[in-house]
Amino acid sequence: MTPDEYAAALDAERSARNDRARYVVCEEHGAHALMRRNGSGQAWGVARHVSQETAELAAAFLNRLKEDEA
Template structure:
């Protein structure tokens, strides 16, 4: 495997990992719920917020951390 092929394989793996899970915000029962959604669309709640802005900020930070980690 050449260095360019290796770099391309690593980049593809990073992109695949980033697409598998994503943090999203949905309105639930009068509040804002932070969910982790996997690649096939299943989601589970992590925590609840009273303000949309705070929930969205948390989702943005977690998504960014996930991208940096990959």
């Protein structure tokens, strides 16, 4: 495997990992829920926030952190 092929394989693996799950904000019961949604569309709650801005900031932070780990 050449260095370019290896770099391309690593990039493909990182992209696949990042595409698997995302943090999203959904409104439910008067609060904004921070949820983790996997590639098949299943989601589960992580936290609840009163303001939508706080929930969106948390989702953006966690998505960026996840990308950096990959």
